[in-house]
Amino acid sequence: MHCFPARMTNGGKSTLSNSLHQKIPNSCIIAQDSYFKDDSVVPVDNNGLKQYDMIDALHMDMMMSDINSLRRDPESFLRQQCQKLEPTTMTVNTEVIVLIVEGFLIFNYRPLNEIFDRRYFLEIPYDVCKRRRSLRMYTPPDPPGYFDGHVWPMYLKNRQEMESMVSDIGTCPVLFLDGLEPKEQLLAKVFKDVCEELERLRGKLQ
Numbered sequence: 628m629h630c631f632p633a634r635m636t637n638g639g640k641s642t643l644s645n646s647l648h649q650k651i652p653n654s655c656i657i658a659q660d661s662y663f664k665d666d667s668v669v670p671v672d673n674n675g676l677k678q679y680d681m682i683d684a685l686h687m688d689m690m691m692s693d694i695n696s697l698r699r700d701p702e703s704f705l706r707q708q709c710q711k712l713e714p715t716t717m718t719v720n721t722e723v724i725v726l727i728v729e730g731f732l733i734f735n736y737r738p739l740n741e742i743f744d745r746r747y748f749l750e751i752p753y754d755v756c757k758r759r760r761s762l763r764m765y766t767p768p769d770p771p772g773y774f775d776g777h778v779w780p781m782y783l784k785n786r787q788e789m790e791s792m793v794s795d796i797g798t799c800p801v802l803f804l805d806g807l808e809p810k811e812q813l814l815a816k817v818f819k820d821v822c823e824e825l826e827r828l829r830g831k832l833q
């Protein structure tokens with residue numbers, strides 16, 4: 628099973644994904660943030676702002692290849708991950724493995740979009756997003772004016788593109804989540820939903 632918390636920057640994806648991973652045995656996380664291209668190849672716009680919030684700034688081919696490796700041979704992939712992740716959740720029972728893929732542009736990449744069992748989209752308002760973002764340190768750090776000059780306009784553009792892409796792919800619907808809700812409440816909601824999906828999948832396997 629693949630479940631996907633997406634997608635606003637600072638919407639709470641990593642927080643939710645890590646908590647889900649802790650609660651779900653046989654789960655693992657693939658995070659889109661790990662696939663950013665090197666800074667030297669990310670283009671700059673006319674205002675001198677690095678174009679990080681575009682699908683082209685990411686090695687999506689590599690991300691997809693890792694996901695496909697996991698799907699082909701989950702046991703060895705999970706054993707490798709096991710050495711890196713908290714051992715508590717990893718028992719490597721390959722009957723049903725939950726792959727949590729999190730990222731701010733995962734619904735804008737068609738091959739990935741086609742394999743979802745569950746899709747979640749965390750939303751927060753502009754001012755909260757801007758405040759949370761100002762407390763984060765990226766490498767390289769956001770230059771002055773980056774949020775209003777690049778991050779937010781690209782979020783609006785990418786969201787529009789995502790909405791048309793998602794609606795023409797006939798997989799599961801996107802469940803929109805209010806990222807202002809307390810973390811525990813969001814976790815409980817998604818955990819319940821994932822458990823229901825797992826029950827359904829286990830039923831199909833019997």
Ligand SMILES: Nc1ncnc2c1ncn2[C@@H]1O[C@H](COP(=O)(O)OP(=O)(O)O)[C@@H](O)[C@H]1O
Pocket residue numbers: 634635636637638639640641642643759806807808809810813
């Ligand atoms: N439900 C929530 N309520 C309040 N703050 C949150 C919530 N979820 C995450 N945060 C905070 O927002 C910031 C960004 O969260 P993070 O999970 O890293 O976002 P993302 O992975 O979407 O960029 C962190 O400081 C985190 O503690």
Ligand SMILES: NC(=O)c1ccc[n+]([C@@H]2O[C@H](COP(=O)(O)O)[C@@H](O)[C@H]2O)c1
Pocket residue numbers: 634635636637660663679680730731765766767778
């Ligand atoms: N990890 C990196 O290499 C890197 C570099 C510069 C900006 N970013 C920012 O990361 C954001 C996406 O990640 P989050 O969803 O975790 O905020 C994008 O808005 C992008 O501007 C990441």
